Amino acid sequence: MRADKLVYLLLQLAPQGFFALIGRNPNDAERYEFKSVELKETAFRIDGIFAPKSDEDELYFVEAQFQRDETFYARFFAEIFLYLKQYPAKRWKAIALYPSRSVEQKDLAGYEGLLSFAGIQRIYLDEMPESESVSVGLFRLLAESERTAGEAARKLVAKASPAEINLIEQILSYKFKTLTRKEIREMLQIQEELLKDTAFYREAYEEGRAEGEARGELKGKLATVPLLRQLGLSDERIARELGLSLADVQSVPKSND
Numbered sequence: 402m403r404a405d406k407l408v409y410l411l412l413q414l415a416p417q418g419f420f421a422l423i424g425r426n427p428n429d430a431e432r433y434e435f436k437s438v439e440l441k442e443t444a445f446r447i448d449g450i451f452a453p454k455s456d457e458d459e460l461y462f463v464e465a466q467f468q469r470d471e472t473f474y475a476r477f478f479a480e481i482f483l484y485l486k487q488y489p490a491k492r493w494k495a496i497a498l499y500p501s502r503s504v505e506q507k508d509l510a511g512y513e514g515l516l517s518f519a520g521i522q523r524i525y526l527d528e529m530p531e532s533e534s535v536s537v538g539l540f541r542l543l544a545e546s547e548r549t550a551g552e553a554a555r556k557l558v559a560k561a562s563p564a565e566i567n568l569i570e571q572i573l574s575y576k577f578k579t580l581t582r583k584e585i586r587e588m589l590q591i592q593e594e595l596l597k598d599t600a601f602y603r604e605a606y607e608e609g610r611a612e613g614e615a616r617g618e619l620k621g622k623l624a625t626v627p628l629l630r631q632l633g634l635s636d637e638r639i640a641r642e643l644g645l646s647l648a649d650v651q652s653v654p655k656s657n658d
Contacts, residue, residue, distance in 0.1 A: 570589070
């Protein structure tokens with residue numbers, strides 16, 4: 402999996418980390434829906450948008466750039482303004498996520514004014530301070546070198562949920578492409594009980610969702626609700642994702658954890 406795809410996975414499954422990165426309360430993630438939008442009559446598709454559920458909040462455009470691209474800002478701003486033309490928004494901000502400054506486009510001629518706009522924020526993950534938040538740590542882990550990634554990942558595992566451990570494994574699989582999943586788990590020193598939990602959640606998600614999509618049965622879809630909650634999705638978001646009523650989702654008892 403490419404690094405930018407991992408970023409969008411984190412934005413979907415651990416949005417609290419993104420809101421902490423931009424200086425907002427992590428709980429504000431509940432006020433947004435993360436989605437991708439294809440712009441009409443163009444070849445553009447914006448993969449990272451946090452659309453507010455209330456007009457009181459800003460719309461966020463998020464772009465992850467993990468390789469040097471000297472046309473990045475031309476594309477980024479073109480996508481933003483095409484979106485605003487088709488879907489007007491009075492309040493918006495744009496966030497560019499980089500692993501480090503070295504990856505950013507070097508030639509900024511013609512973009513200085515836009516980049517100085519308060520609504521544009523550039524985040525360099527390797528410069529972010531350490532945080533007690535696992536969701537923030539997941540983003541920082543993407544920017545860790547191979548030399549430091551193992552230790553950083555083990556620190557995260559010590560306080561991570563089973564679902565978050567699964568994300569840590571995926572990030573390390575990207576960084577250490579020659580290692581098997583078993584070798585990565587050995588690197589993380591995951592205890593057997595946590596390993597079982599991680600496998601359980603992953604298999605329950607894949608099997609339950611597949612059953613729900615293939616059969617369209619209520620039982621199959623409801624089986625995925627506890628895991629989707631564990632991944633941080635609200636009941637409203639789960640209902641939209643699975644095509645269920647909110648009442649059906651809320652009929653599934655919540656864990657006491």
